[in-house]
Amino acid sequence: MVLGVSAAHPWRIIVALIVQKYGGSSVADAESIKRVAKRIVDARRAGDDVVVAVSAMGDTTDELLDLASQVAPIPAPRELDMLLSSGERISMALLAMAIHSMGFEARSFTGSQAGMITDATHGAARIVDVTPVRLREALDEGAIVIVAGFQGFNRDTRDITTLGRGGSDTTAVALAAALKADVCEIYSDVDGIFTADPRIVPRARKLNTVTTEEMLELAANGAKVLYIRAVEYARRHGVLIHARSTFSSSEGTYVLDETRHAALQQQGDGMEEPIVAGVATDLGQAKITVIGVPDVPGKAAEIFKIVAKSGANVDMIVQNVSAAATGRADISFTLPKADAPLALKALSGEQGSVGFESLVHDDQIGKLSVVGAGMRTHSGVSATLFEALSVLGVNIEMISTSEIRISVVVRADDLAEAARVVHSAYGLDGETEATVHAGTGR
Numbered sequence: 001m002v003l004g005v006s007a008a009h010p011w012r013i014i015v016a017l018i019v020q021k022y023g024g025s026s027v028a029d030a031e032s033i034k035r036v037a038k039r040i041v042d043a044r045r046a047g048d049d050v051v052v053a054v055s056a057m058g059d060t061t062d063e064l065l066d067l068a069s070q071v072a073p074i075p076a077p078r079e080l081d082m083l084l085s086s087g088e089r090i091s092m093a094l095l096a097m098a099i100h101s102m103g104f105e106a107r108s109f110t111g112s113q114a115g116m117i118t119d120a121t122h123g124a125a126r127i128v129d130v131t132p133v134r135l136r137e138a139l140d141e142g143a144i145v146i147v148a149g150f151q152g153f154n155r156d157t158r159d160i161t162t163l164g165r166g167g168s169d170t171t172a173v174a175l176a177a178a179l180k181a182d183v184c185e186i187y188s189d190v191d192g193i194f195t196a197d198p199r200i201v202p203r204a205r206k207l208n209t210v211t212t213e214e215m216l217e218l219a220a221n222g223a224k225v226l227y228i229r230a231v232e233y234a235r236r237h238g239v240l241i242h243a244r245s246t247f248s249s250s251e252g253t254y255v256l257d258e259t260r261h262a263a264l265q266q267q268g269d270g271m272e273e274p275i276v277a278g279v280a281t282d283l284g285q286a287k288i289t290v291i292g293v294p295d296v297p298g299k300a301a302e303i304f305k306i307v308a309k310s311g312a313n314v315d316m317i318v319q320n321v322s323a324a325a326t327g328r329a330d331i332s333f334t335l336p337k338a339d340a341p342l343a344l345k346a347l348s349g350e351q352g353s354v355g356f357e358s359l360v361h362d363d364q365i366g367k368l369s370v371v372g373a374g375m376r377t378h379s380g381v382s383a384t385l386f387e388a389l390s391v392l393g394v395n396i397e398m399i400s401t402s403e404i405r406i407s408v409v410v411r412a413d414d415l416a417e418a419a420r421v422v423h424s425a426y427g428l429d430g431e432t433e434a435t436v437h438a439g440t441g442r
């Protein structure tokens, strides 16, 4: 709790406003809901105002999706959002009831009641405005506020929308921004953000802090603990995220903007910042190689226009030097595994007009990424990565970099061991093995 006196209203004591988000695994059954209710009540008892965003219980969303597919091969997007948004209505009402039985006032609100205004894109709506009038009223009346995560309302279509899988994180961050909360606590079944996935790298350590910039790179490259759109939103609106576990009271990881991070470093213990924040792994990508592309201007444009039209989201791209004898080059790119079939089909259809020789599809690749803001100011970071992989005898198939990230594509079978060795090479290993609850981070 933050106790202070408002300059504008000296007679008024300021309490903290905390937004808490509980993922599906934290409210999977009645017992879990009661445990979460107790946690919320404890925060309220400490004097803070509490707003909660909650996900659907356990695997409810998957079960609803499954049901939908049993009645229609391609369910209408509007109806699917009606259906899926019901999952969060169940958990929010149950949570409010559980809080009532502990003698506290709580009120639940759907996304639209909470003023979560989105665009009209069913299944992947973006939040365009938050008008939490009813939430403020409820808070002013001393109630704990519970909001259904993952959903909103579009003003033009007047329909319910959902934000995409894992969208409750975004609900929580958007509420925290709109209500100017002091912190947005994101509760799941893991202890925080780790230097690597502890299920793959047992010596992974929990980070005390990570910058939003690093978190975005980690999330975009395979780390699943925080939902990427939520981190983007937090970065844009300066929301402080605290990712922590529902099952313990220890501190998790603070996700901070660079200004806050720098301030913390200054007043910190003078310990030097590690150059690398973490190692992310991703087995979700495939590689397509377009062989024998005529080495003339415009061919890359043709190829990637075709790929884009198929709806695929291209990640890395590599073109080799063309052979002088043939005047042809190979272009390889990676994309999500699920996007590969459509991209291949689209490319095959245009083989004649583009004039390439053949296509190779490889879904046995793994992507390893090393992320750290310290890369901006330190040299030799990539050399350490390549050296570690070379000692291990792992072949690098593709390389890409950003200002604060280096990624390589290796064989899928090599990924786990490569991650362990690289983690070690950057001095990230903890003294002991991380306790792994079979957590999903949801």
Ligand code: ASP
Residues within 6 Å of the ligand: 023, 024, 055, 056, 061, 062, 087, 149, 150, 164, 165, 166, 167, 168, 169, 442
């Ligand atoms: N219930 C939704 C899902 O499973 C939203 C969330 O969990 O954040 O994707």
Ligand code: MG
Residues within 6 Å of the ligand: 023, 024, 055, 056, 058, 061, 166, 442
């Ligand atoms: Mg869920």
